[in-house]
Amino acid sequence: MPMELMSPAGSPEGIIAAVRGGADAVYFGTDDFNARRNARNLSGEDLIDAMRYCRLRGVKTYVTVNTLVTDRELLRARELILRLNELGADALIVQDLGMARMIRALAPELPIHASTQMTVHSIGGVLAAHKLGFSRVVLSRELPLREIAYICRHSPIEIEVFVHGALCMCYSGQCYLSAAIGGRSGNRGLCAQPCRMAYSFFGESPSHPLSLKDLSLARHLKELEEAGVHTLKIEGRMKRPEYTALVTDVYKRAITGGCAPSAEEMARLQTVFSRDGFTDGYFTGKKGGAMFGTRPEDNGREARALYKQAQALYLSEPEPPVVPVTMRFEAKAGREMRLAVEDRDGFFYECTGTPAEPALRRATTEEEVRAALVKTGGTVFLPDEPEITLDGGLRASAAAINAMRRQCLEGLAAARRQPPKRIVGEWQPGMLRPRREEPPGWIFSFLSADQLTGAILRAGAEMIWLPVPEIASRLPLIETLTRQGVHFAAVMDRIIFDSEWDKALRQLKEIREIGVKDLVITNLGQIPIVGKLGFTLHGDFGLNVMNSQSVRELRQMGLSSCTLSFEMNLAQIRDLNLGMDGQIIAYGRLPLMITENCVTRRHGDGCARDGRSCGKNNAIIDKTGRSFPIRRETGCRSTVYNAEKLWLADKTADLRDLGLRWLRLNFTTENSKEIETVIEAYRRGAGVMPERATRGLYYRGVQ
Numbered sequence: 138m139p140m141e142l143m144s145p146a147g148s149p150e151g152i153i154a155a156v157r158g159g160a161d162a163v164y165f166g167t168d169d170f171n172a173r174r175n176a177r178n179l180s181g182e183d184l185i186d187a188m189r190y191c192r193l194r195g196v197k198t199y200v201t202v203n204t205l206v207t208d209r210e211l212l213r214a215r216e217l218i219l220r221l222n223e224l225g226a227d228a229l230i231v232q233d234l235g236m237a238r239m240i241r242a243l244a245p246e247l248p249i250h251a252s253t254q255m256t257v258h259s260i261g262g263v264l265a266a267h268k269l270g271f272s273r274v275v276l277s278r279e280l281p282l283r284e285i286a287y288i289c290r291h292s293p294i295e296i297e298v299f300v301h302g303a304l305c306m307c308y309s310g311q312c313y314l315s316a317a318i319g320g321r322s323g324n325r326g327l328c329a330q331p332c333r334m335a336y337s338f339f340g341e342s343p344s345h346p347l348s349l350k351d352l353s354l355a356r357h358l359k360e361l362e363e364a365g366v367h368t369l370k371i372e373g374r375m376k377r378p379e380y381t382a383l384v385t386d387v388y389k390r391a392i393t394g395g396c397a398p399s400a401e402e403m404a405r406l407q408t409v410f411s412r413d414g415f416t417d418g419y420f421t422g423k424k425g426g427a428m429f430g431t432r433p434e435d436n437g438r439e440a441r442a443l444y445k446q447a448q449a450l451y452l453s454e455p456e457p458p459v460v461p462v463t464m465r466f467e468a469k470a471g472r473e474m475r476l477a478v479e480d481r482d483g484f485f486y487e488c489t490g491t492p493a494e495p496a497l498r499r500a501t502t503e504e505e506v507r508a509a510l511v512k513t514g515g516t517v518f519l520p521d522e523p524e525i526t527l528d529g530g531l532r533a534s535a536a537a538i539n540a541m542r543r544q545c546l547e548g549l550a551a552a553r554r555q556p557p558k559r560i561v562g563e564w565q566p567g568m569l570r571p572r573r574e575e576p577p578g579w580i581f582s583f584l585s586a587d588q589l590t591g592a593i594l595r596a597g598a599e600m601i602w603l604p605v606p607e608i609a610s611r612l613p614l615i616e617t618l619t620r621q622g623v624h625f626a627a628v629m630d631r632i633i634f635d636s637e638w639d640k641a642l643r644q645l646k647e648i649r650e651i652g653v654k655d656l657v658i659t660n661l662g663q664i665p666i667v668g669k670l671g672f673t674l675h676g677d678f679g680l681n682v683m684n685s686q687s688v689r690e691l692r693q694m695g696l697s698s699c700t701l702s703f704e705m706n707l708a709q710i711r712d713l714n715l716g717m718d719g720q721i722i723a724y725g726r727l728p729l730m731i732t733e734n735c736v737t738r739r740h741g742d743g744c745a746r747d748g749r750s751c752g753k754n755n756a757i758i759d760k761t762g763r764s765f766p767i768r769r770e771t772g773c774r775s776t777v778y779n780a781e782k783l784w785l786a787d788k789t790a791d792l793r794d795l796g797l798r799w800l801r802l803n804f805t806t807e808n809s810k811e812i813e814t815v816i817e818a819y820r821r822g823a824g825v826m827p828e829r830a831t832r833g834l835y836y837r838g839v840q
Contacts (some may be wrong), residue, residue, distance in 0.1 A: 147376070160385050160389070163196060166200070177545045208566075224556055231251065238758075248273070254324065262625045297369075299371075306732050315327075317834070327467075336757040350429065424693045460519060465479075478549050490537045573796045578599040581802050584603075599603040604630070657674075702722070704834050715797075723800040724784065759780075782829070785833075786824040
């Protein structure tokens with residue numbers, strides 16, 4: 138079975154462009170709960186018409202409800218889910234665990250697909266999604282072919298990958314840069330794309346170290362098919378219908394033809410939209426400076442010349458037929474004529490006509506019947522060779538046969554447009570639990586054991602968090618401190634490819650053997666793998682917990698506590714019906730991006746070329762002079778931290794009534810003396826707010 142081709146639609150015109158271009162499926166958003174809220178999207182009659190239009194033509198409709206939602210939004214989301222279930226959406230694309238939980242309860246027959254916003258990049262993530270009820274997973278764009286193939290071989294559900302369009306520098310679902318800078322959250326569908334802006338390194342001219350070229354895997358379709366990928370996805374719900382039509386057409390021809398697009402077709406793709414051309418660097422494992430690019434100013438002017446050509450793909454008349462049908466015609470002496478029409482999806486319609494009369498001069502031939510039946514122009518139907526049973530010596534009028542053909546095709550079209558009948562379930566938010574009355578305790582989180590001092594260890598933290606690789610490299614020290622009563626928790630890397638898990642598991646085994654009993658989960662894909670290692674599991678911010686339903690889901694998955702999203706405001710946190718211990722980050726540089734490409738390697742193939750060392754505290758500087766520190770992660774990945782430190786030491790009174798178990802202080806670039814000062818300020822609930830500090834989003838929230 139050929140791979141499914143899925144195209145974007147940000148408007149009703151986009152739907153037509155995608156379908157006419159040859160898409161097997163379209164994806165689009167409606168209302169507010171989708172990751173492209175600035176697109177026109179579809180609602181009201183447009184939504185109904187789009188569903189009917191696609192069903193008639195055999196094209197799947199996947200609706201994006203892939204944003205994080207708050208407790209106050211769940212009831213409105215409930216109404217949207219019920220409506221989409223009734224209208225017959227073929228699947229919903231979901232990021233939020235609470236939303237997935239609600240869909241399973243309300244619409245148990247409506248498939249759900251795990252959005253790329255869930256940051257699924259390993260077989261563990263696929264297995265976790267499967268257990269949560271997802272029937273398909275959209276993998277992170279950063280995966281090379283070997284990782285994709287490994288996941289496909291072991292996956293119990295369908296795998297979808299992006300093959301064309303914009304590439305974010307950060308792993309989808311893990312970017313908080315837009316929210317932190319301007320209050321416009323990518324996890325809430327309003328990313329302002331600050332990654333496309335210019336930044337500079339110390340002593341250098343501005344460049345674009347966070348802007349990647351557009352993705353194109355058009356020359357790798359055979360490899361994707363052999364790997365076992367089910368669906369190929371084109372990005373671009375914010376782009377024009379002409380873009381959708383042209384890109385879809387090129388990829389559809391490549392899939393059906395079994396060969397890569399021609400040089401001319403690739404040039405058309407690049408002209409209609411690209412950023413300094415295309416990249417396949419993640420897929421081929423060739424990361425580095427060649428992957429970066431921006432869109433030239435004259436690119437838009439060149440693209441407009443292609444728009445008329447693209448418009449011809451989806452505005453030409455008559456519409457080309459796309460639905461094969463089989464017709465069975467019968468005319469017997471003394472009986473009503475019969476015509477039955479059936480398509481390959483199992484839809485069927487039959488009608489009768491007045492009996493054929495004995496021929497007075499010339500009897501009707503099978504060829505004449507065939508000629509009348511195949512006149513399906515102006516419809517979406519493409520007739521196979523009709524099956525004709527015709528007694529000799531009869532005269533069947535062409536008008537009667539034409540009328541029967543029209544009636545059958547109209548009946549078949551009406552049947553195809555109808556949404557499937559589905560079960561409607563029940564969902565309730567659950568009983569309200571009393572809020573925790575005790576004041577929250579403290580968690581201190583560090584990047585390095587070198588930041589620890591005796592004073593810090595005696596400062597009253599209930600847990601000390603350190604990265605797994607850091608603990609694994611300091612086993613004797615951590616074992617000694619653990620025996621002295623220091624309570625450590627090991628924090629997993631946020632990104633761990635399947636090829637990297639052997640090393641990670643060896644480190645976890647060593648850590649468990651020295652007495653560390655707590656493990657911090659940073660991605661859902663880690664739970665199926667580490668769940669049986671004997672650790673008490675805690676959830677970190679990367680799980681994007683924003684509502685009570687997500688908390689319940691994580692509890693059922695085996696977590697004992699969770700970190701709430703730092704994109705929430707205090708009122709939204711108070712709304713939560715916490716069913717397990719919760720915490721928030723109350724101090725420190727917030728991690729705004731996690732990137733597969735090393736940010737500081739952008740100019741060449743290695744850090745040595747530009748004289749930098751991974752051990753240094755590198756940073757990028759925006760046009761206002763704010764400096765965003767960069768830290769190297771496992772696998773030469775990078776974390777970009779906020780320029781300002783979150784400071785709430787003088788606001789601890791506001792935090793005490795949130796019902797939280799802990800407040801967490803995150804220490805990144807601070808030295809030991811600075812750390813001791815911060816801890817003392819938070820313990821006293823006082824202290825002077827630093828000049829370059831922020832309240833984060835707890836007071837202003839995000840859009």
